[in-house]
Each structure stands twice: as C-alpha cells, then as structure tokens.
Amino acid sequence: MNRINKPARNNGLDLLKLICAFLVLLSHVYVKKLSGDIYTNFIFIIRIAVPIFFIITGYFYSYTVSKKTEIKQIIKILKLVITANVLYVVWGIVYRYFTDVSMRKFVFDKLLNRETIVDFLFFNAVPDAGNHLWYLSALLYALVIVWLLNKLFKLLKNDKVKTGLIITGAIVLLAVNFCMDEFSEMIGISLKLMYSRNFLFAGLPLFLIGVLLFKAKDYLNKIPSFILVVLLFLSFFVGVGEFYYTGNRDLFISTVVLAVVLFIIFNKIEIEDNVFSKWGSNHSLNIYVIHPMLILIYRDIVKSLGIAEILFFFAPFIIFAFSLAISIAFEFIKKKIKLNFRKKTS
Numbered sequence: 126m127n128r129i130n131k132p133a134r135n136n137g138l139d140l141l142k143l144i145c146a147f148l149v150l151l152s153h154v155y156v157k158k159l160s161g162d163i164y165t166n167f168i169f170i171i172r173i174a175v176p177i178f179f180i181i182t183g184y185f186y187s188y189t190v191s192k193k194t195e196i197k198q199i200i201k202i203l204k205l206v207i208t209a210n211v212l213y214v215v216w217g218i219v220y221r222y223f224t225d226v227s228m229r230k231f232v233f234d235k236l237l238n239r240e241t242i243v244d245f246l247f248f249n250a251v252p253d254a255g256n257h258l259w260y261l262s263a264l265l266y267a268l269v270i271v272w273l274l275n276k277l278f279k280l281l282k283n284d285k286v287k288t289g290l291i292i293t294g295a296i297v298l299l300a301v302n303f304c305m306d307e308f309s310e311m312i313g314i315s316l317k318l319m320y321s322r323n324f325l326f327a328g329l330p331l332f333l334i335g336v337l338l339f340k341a342k343d344y345l346n347k348i349p350s351f352i353l354v355v356l357l358f359l360s361f362f363v364g365v366g367e368f369y370y371t372g373n374r375d376l377f378i379s380t381v382v383l384a385v386v387l388f389i390i391f392n393k394i395e396i397e398d399n400v401f402s403k404w405g406s407n408h409s410l411n412i413y414v415i416h417p418m419l420i421l422i423y424r425d426i427v428k429s430l431g432i433a434e435i436l437f438f439f440a441p442f443i444i445f446a447f448s449l450a451i452s453i454a455f456e457f458i459k460k461k462i463k464l465n466f467r468k469k470t471s
Contacts, residue, residue, distance in 0.1 A: 136402035137391040138181055143405030145174035146412040147445055149257070153420055154441045169364035169377040175260055176331045176376070176384040178413075182264065183335020184388070186271065195272045202265045206258070209414050213255030216418055224425070249328075250319035257417060259319070263328030270329055271336070288340060291333050298330035302376055322375050334385065345389050353393075356386045404449060411452035412445070419444050419451075 152171045189198050214236060235241055235252045244250035249262035278287050305321040321327065338345065364379030371377070396402060423444050427433040436443065 134402070134406060135392065136396035136398060137394045138388075139402040139405035139409075140396060140399075141177060141387065141391040141405070142181065142409040143401055145177050146405070146409040146416075147441070148172075148174040149413055150416045150420075150445050150448065151441045153257070153417055154444060168373060169368050169380050170361070170383065172376065172380050173384040173387065175327075176381055177388055178260065179264065179267070179328055179331035180335040180338065180384060180388050183332035184339045184392075186332075186336055187339050190275065195268070195275070199265065199268050199272065202261065202268060205410075206261045206265050209258050209261055210251065210255065212414075213251070213253070213258065213418075217253050217255070220418075220421065244319055248319035248323045250317075250323075255417070257413070259322060260328075260413070263324035264332075266324035267328040267332045270324070271332065288337070291337055295330040295333040295337065298326050299381065302326040302330070303378060318375055327376060331381070331384075334381075335388075338385070338388065342392075346393060348389065350390075350393075353386060353390050357383070357390070360386055407456060408449055408452040411455060412448045415451060416444060416448045419447050423447075 148171050152168075152174075189195055217236075218232070241250075241252055245262070249259040249266070250256070251258045251262070278290075281287055302321045305316055305326075360379050360382040364377060364383060367377050367379050423440065424433075427436055427440075
C-alpha cells in the first residue's frame with residue numbers, strides 16, 4: 126500500500142470529539158438522576174457519541190496502515206485498556222472504603238467472579254462505575270480483527286470485492302445489533318446489553334463504516350451542504366419516531382445515520398485553530414475515561430450539602446469542567462515528567 130500523507134489536525138473533527146465527550150458525560154449524568162428528563166426524550170441524539178468515536182478511528186486507519194504502525198496502535202490501546210481498568214478497580218475499592226460499602230463483596234463477587242471475567246473477555250463488559258470502558262476493549266478487539274482482515278485481504282486483488290465485503294460485514298453485524306432487542310421481545314427473553322454492545326456487533330461495524338467513509342472521501346466532499354442539512358433533519362425526525370416506536374435502546378438506526386452525517390459535516394467544515402478543537406484533540410479521551418468517577422463524587426457532595434436540586438441543570442457542565450481541568454493538569458504533569466526524563470537520559 127502506498128504511503129498516505131496524514132493531513133494537519135482536522136479542527137472540525139477535534140471539535141466533534143469534544144462534543145461527543147460531553148454527550149457521553151451527559152448521558153451518564155442523567156442516568157444517575159442528577160439532571161432533567163431531556164436524556165430520555167433525546168436519547169438517540171446523545172448516543173451518537175461512541176459511534177462517532179469508532180467512526181473517526183476507522184476513518185484514519187488507512188494512515189496507520191500506510192505507516193505500518195498497526196501493531197503500535199494496538200499496543201497503545203492495550204496499555205490504555207489495562208491502565209483504565211486498573212484505575213477503576215482501585216477506584217472501586219477506595220470508593221467503597223469511604224462509603225462503608227463492603228470491599229470484600231466488590232472484589233470477590235464482582236471483580237474475581239468467573240462470570241465477570243468471561244463477560245469482560247468475550248463481551249467487553251465491565252462492572253460497576255467502569256462499564257463505559259467497554260468502548261476501549263471493543264476498540265482494541267476491532268483493531269486486532271481489522272489488522273488480521275488486512276492480512277487476508279492482501280490475497281484479494283480486486284478492490285471492489287474488498288469494499289463489498291466491508292460493506293456487507295458492516296451491514297450484517299449492525300443488523301444483528303438492531304434486531305436483538307426486537308427478537309428477544311418476540312421470544313420473551315431479556316438479553317443482556319453486553320450481547321449487542323460489544324466489539325462484534327457495535328465496535329467492529331462502526332469502525333468499518335469509518336474505513337468506508339475514508340474510501341469515499343472524495344465523493345463525500347462533493348455533497349452539497351444543503352443535502353447534508355436535509356439528511357441531518359431527516360435523521361433527527363426518524364430518530365424521534367424510532368424512539369417512540371421502539372423505546373429505550375442502546376443503539377438506534379437513526380443514531381448511526383446521524384453519527385455518519387455529523388461526521389461528514391464536521392470533516393468538511395474548515396475551522397481555524399481554536400481552544401475547543403485543541404481540547405477535543407488532547408482531552409476528549411481522558412474526559413471519557415475519568416468522568417464517571419467525578420459523577421459519583423459530585424453526586425455524594427451535592428447530596429450531603431443538600432444542593433442537588435439547586436444545581437440540577439448545571440450538573441453536566443460542572444462535572445465536564447472538572448473532568449477537563451483534571452485532564453489538562455494530568456497532561457501537563459505527564460509532559461513535564463517526559464521532559465525531565467529526556468534531560469536525565471540525554
């Protein structure tokens with residue numbers, strides 16, 4: 126494969142990543158009953174965040190392949206998966222110590238339980254406050270699978286066949302995801318969320334959509350803006366109907382369409398360097414990882430002070446601001462440590 130020169134930072138997509146980090150936080154704030162009912166009314170919009178994260182990674186995967194750094198990327202995500210999960214194990218123990226909840230029960234009934242380990246390894250399910258970390262494990266598995274598929278695809282000389290297989294794979298896997306809720310209701314079985322929200326039926330197909338968008342980037346850039354706006358509104362109204370017809374789901378068809386349209390729009394628009402795009406580039410992943418801990422801390426503080434109702438509307442913004450501040454401080458300290466290490470070793 127010929128070397129593909131990666132463009133300068135895409136401020137539009139970096140801004141979109143920051144927005145998505147806020148949307149993920151927003152959904153978890155409402156789940157914890159710290160803010161209003163807008164979450165339940167516009168769930169299909171709020172849940173575009175994780176699909177967009179997968180799509181963005183898939184979109185830039187061709188650059189990774191062209192530089193032959195696929196293994197390096199896999200190792201980077203593996204380190205992040207280990208670090209984030211260890212962080213939440215430690216957090217779970219510390220939090221229970223200060224809230225008088227049984228640490229023994231947490232460690233042996235939740236963490237070292239055979240079912241928990243199997244669910245984590247095969248379905249990317251993470252217990253307790255770390256359940257959002259499924260995204261990182263699913264991304265890791267998707268990267269490994271796509272790397273293996275690339276090895277097999279080298280045997281295929283016809284690019285159209287390769288593209289056709291990618292399209293078919295994405296459609297089939299997402300179709301299984303969408304059908305699970307409906308099928309489970311038909312046969313009277315309540316399926317656990319992890320059976321549809323995992324690397325195979327969520328992470329991989331969304332990642333492949335990103336790969337396909339990169340292949341079609343020249344055509345996508347030619348789409349008139351008014352067409353994209355129309356698609357945006359159509360997917361919104363379809364989402365409203367889908368929500369009221371199917372009820373609460375983790376992934377809606379309209380959510381995927383909306384995520385794709387928003388990705389195309391933010392990828393097309395030219396935005397000058399700005400602090401929000403910089404935050405999206407440098408801190409969106411950190412915010413994603415740490416925000417559930419801050420939600421629990423915030424919840425306990427405002428409840429103990431009796432001001433939860435007063436700050437009802439502002440909860441997402443307060444927690445987001447603290448998450449961003451901690452991420453900025455963390456990256457600053459990390460940078461200083463690296464500089465000092467280089468000075469000592471040079």
